[in-house]
Amino acid sequence: LESLNYRNDLAGETVLVTAGGTREPLDPVRFLGNRSSGKMGYALADAAARRGARVILVSAPTALRAPAGCELVPVVTTAEMRSAVLARLSETTMVIKAAAVADYRPHAEAEQKLKRSGPLTLELEPTNDILAEVVELRRPGMLIVGFAAETENVIVHGRDKLLRKGADAIVLNDVSREGIGFDSDRNAVTFLTRDKAIDLPEMPKRQLADRILEEMLALRRPTRV
Ligand code: CTP
Ligand code: CA
Numbered sequence: 001l002e003s004l005n006y007r008n009d010l011a012g013e014t015v016l017v018t019a020g021g022t023r024e025p026l027d028p029v030r031f032l033g034n035r036s037s038g039k040m041g042y043a044l045a046d047a048a049a050r051r052g053a054r055v056i057l058v059s060a061p062t063a064l065r066a067p068a069g070c071e072l073v074p075v076v077t078t079a080e081m082r083s084a085v086l087a088r089l090s091e092t093t094m095v096i097k098a099a100a101v102a103d104y105r106p107h108a109e110a111e112q113k114l115k116r117s118g119p120l121t122l123e124l125e126p127t128n129d130i131l132a133e134v135v136e137l138r139r140p141g142m143l144i145v146g147f148a149a150e151t152e153n154v155i156v157h158g159r160d161k162l163l164r165k166g167a168d169a170i171v172l173n174d175v176s177r178e179g180i181g182f183d184s185d186r187n188a189v190t191f192l193t194r195d196k197a198i199d200l201p202e203m204p205k206r207q208l209a210d211r212i213l214e215e216m217l218a219l220r221r222p223t224r225v
Pocket of ligand 2: 102103
């Protein structure tokens with residue numbers, strides 16, 4: 001019955017969500033990764049699908065089950081995530097980049113397991129910035145929202161990122177706060193646009209997902225004078 005109460009306010013939209021943390025292989029048994037659980041991205045995919053959107057969930061490895069009604073595109077590395085995102089961009093009307101993307105990958109992947117023997121120096125090379133490429137390829141009317149996890153000067157870094165990346169909004173996470181964010185079922189964020197910083201206080205990630213979608217829809221509506 002609850003689902004009947006949902007507004008179908010995303011009907012007609014194709015929402016592409018990236019989630020999880022990409023992994024860059026070092027050797028056959030090891031990778032460089034990060035602490036993303038994928039929970040926020042999966043909550044957004046679920047919320048968007050419930051509101052009537054067609055949802056494409058491009059997901060790096062997580063321990064989560066794909067929400068009902070989403071098309072799951074599993075990926076591992078940043079390069080795979082980039083290909084999957086760019087391949088689906090022409091069908092997409094809203095992009096939500098909740099994934100924690102590995103910024104560097106080992107210059108070479110060892111064919112055999114690296115053996116322990118004294119200090120080890122890894123040579124890393126930068127990965128592509130998927131969000132920046134999406135912004136470059138954006139079609140008229142497309143909404144692009146990025147995520148940023150910061151540990152200090154959160155608003156300053158967030159605003160800088162918003163302008164640098166050219167996204168319509170950045171969902172800012174203060175990951176220095178305890179008990180929320182990484183791996184938690186709750187989170188608190190700031191929805192940052194060019195002219196507004198909207199504080200979304202601590203709440204369950206699934207509820208926060210609906211609030212974020214509402215703020216995204218508000219960006220679509222002409223501003224009242
Ligand atoms: N992002 C991306 N591709 C990358 C790195 C990041 O698409 N190679 C996206 C993330 O999915 C996120 C946004 O960019 O939506 C911001 O990520 P973040 O790591 O905060 O930005 P960076 O530019 O990598 O800055 P930092 O040096 O703080 O890591
Ligand atoms: Ca980064």
